[in-house]
Amino acid sequence: MDAKNLIACRVAQEMKNGDVVNLGIGLPTLIPDYLPEDVHITLQSENGFLGLGPLLGEPIPNLVNAGGKPCGMVPGTAFFDSAMSFAIIRGGHVDVTVLGGLQVDQEGNLANWMVPGKMVPGMGGAMDLVTGAKNVIVAMEHATKDGGAKILKRCSLPLTAARKVRSIVTELAVFRFIDGQLVLAEIAPGVTLEDIRARTEAEFVVSPQCCEMKLPK
Amino acid sequence: MDAKNLIACRVAQEMKNGDVVNLGIGLPTLIPDYLPEDVHITLQSENGFLGLGPLLGEPIPNLVNAGGKPCGMVPGTAFFDSAMSFAIIRGGHVDVTVLGGLQVDQEGNLANWMVPGKMVPGMGGAMDLVTGAKNVIVAMEHATKDGGAKILKRCSLPLTAARKVRSIVTELAVFRFIDGQLVLAEIAPGVTLEDIRARTEAEFVVSPQCCEMKLPK
Amino acid sequence: MSTPCKRISYAELRSRFKDGMSILFGGFMAVGTPDGIVRDLLDSGVKDLTIIGNDTATPDSGIGILIANRRVRKVISSHIGTNPETGRQMIAGEIEVELVPQGTLAERIRCGGAGLGGVLTPTGVGTIVEEGKTKLSFDGIEYLVERPIRADMAILKAYRADEKGNLTYQRAARNFNPLMALAADYVVAETDEIVNAGDIDPELVMTPGILVNALILCGEK
């Protein structure tokens, strides 16, 4: 299993049956493949519906996910406009949002929408999702391609939202924000605490219950 | 024709073909009966639809006007929720609203929703309608039952909205607010300027074009 | 997807009634009010309620029966004129009444459900409605800052529901119902019919099922 699939697999274990979930584009879209059999979630798509499902067969006209890609829908789907979509998101009616990150810091700040002067795609729905969802999970590779830390003392890039991240899941570890403190909760198989310290700039405490990363057998 | 019907008949002549109109309960609901043949208006009902029509035959389930009375609907009716209903009203998408008044003053203030300590029905949709409609017409009898003036220098009752009235139509006269000034525009047949002065407390000017009230032949 | 049906009984709902609770109720002159739930609130004996909705109907219809039977401590509403009992109790100082312009009431409830801290409305400027409120001016126009409303429970009247809680409303019975579905900690809808998931056109769903905690079938005993 590569890093992305490992992360998606671990994040999938965070979902509870009945959760309403919004998945960012990229890595998070792999998560439904790894849900436990007894966990059924409802996927919210910020372009205007609840009931996103996998594409089965031919594309359906005007049915795309928030990445603009053809998708499917489950029985009991509901369509709505963008104001209602974000009333649902901002109003706390989404249980979990999973997004990628460029940087997360030890205060729970997330930066994932721009690199000034280089890449300015825009925040899309990310600021509202991170502000409004009950549980914000950042799912990302632990370090940059050239080995730099992404879990920092303080984000240097423009923030997506301040102090909203609840968990960080990487291919090396699971961190949680508990009482405003970054806590190492799980370590991936074959990884040492020293490996994590070496690739993490943020200050964190190791949970007394810190264990091996919980993955399905 | 009694005073109420005379007023409704005169107000009906104010409507232009294609107007979107919200009619208050009571006297204003008589207006559609007096529309010129070539004037078709769309009635907005603040409880949530456009396309209000007369009740033809048996009541239709869950179809009532803003007074809670069974009504009909025309082909091309659209239903919506209360937020949309008032987005339409407040947002200036209603061309004309016609409401009754307890008092109107020479600054264009309207009071029509409460008499402190006596009658406090609440403003319902009136404040939004008077604030948001493009043209606010007050349709009311010229004086109180005991002969007191209702068109005043300054309203003594709590206001519905400040400086929003555009026209006042009574059984005696038509007034218009022009450049912030109350202007007498029309006088009903058989009524003299002195009659109007006697029953009007507000200061007003007489339009150079002041004429007999325009009623259909 | 094996979602269990959200249908419950009046008895199950009754366990959630608490003295002093706040309730958002759908309806406009009782059209769109869940009469069975209101009747059960009355029968349950629950009291000191704060009720929030467009109007207080009449002493013997819609939410009005709770007022006539003195179960209400506070009313937030745009219009109470059709229920003389509301006005009488208000003037006698027996209940508190907060009158809110209808469009502002809709927006305040919408804010409560949408995670917004309020809206700026021109409605009420220059009237007693502005008393005690923050005012902001932009481009020479004054606005009142109107704050969100939420409640412990929302009671809705649907026309057709599916087992997941997706709701449709019928004609003018829609009114405040879809707004209230987002603005309460517990949302229950009384519905004329419950169908299978997928049996309501997804375009026609007016309240997504994730917002609805429970369904009661009209006339259910």
Added chain:
Amino acid sequence: MSTPCKRISYAELRSRFKDGMSILFGGFMAVGTPDGIVRDLLDSGVKDLTIIGNDTATPDSGIGILIANRRVRKVISSHIGTNPETGRQMIAGEIEVELVPQGTLAERIRCGGAGLGGVLTPTGVGTIVEEGKTKLSFDGIEYLVERPIRADMAILKAYRADEKGNLTYQRAARNFNPLMALAADYVVAETDEIVNAGDIDPELVMTPGILVNALILCGEK
């Protein structure tokens, strides 16, 4: 009621295009964007446009073709990452781009159409989005005051319209369209079909016809 049908031709619409005008456009990654109207804007040669919508699609789809062909002076949008040309022109200083969180964009357009002076949102607090904005705190929570957006014209993509202008949208093509229908001085919808008044279920109408000035049938020449 003898309402005349609101259908017009592209030629009639074109007479309303003006250099420097502002345009609200429906769509999310071009789904729900009226491609025929966008193509006609391009063919008309109109320039210096301000365009407002969720995203700028791609250089050869949706609204993106207007950017690729340099007809746009300013973009107000939540996401431009799928159209490299938008980012390139922005960094080169050739166009102005205002990035707005998607939910805030929806609310600002909604305010523009609903006569509201703005909304208070927690989104963007503590980020660069708050720069230059009025902030209000209630109960210890900070909010940004986000102001309305309106435009000279709104261009919508409908699925089915009736001759009075009542509109329905299909699936995820709804997105910003119903909000924009209230927020422009002139509203035109490109639609796959025009039916008689009364042929759309009144419950299913997503934009009431009074908001729509004109209809263009898809593929009309």
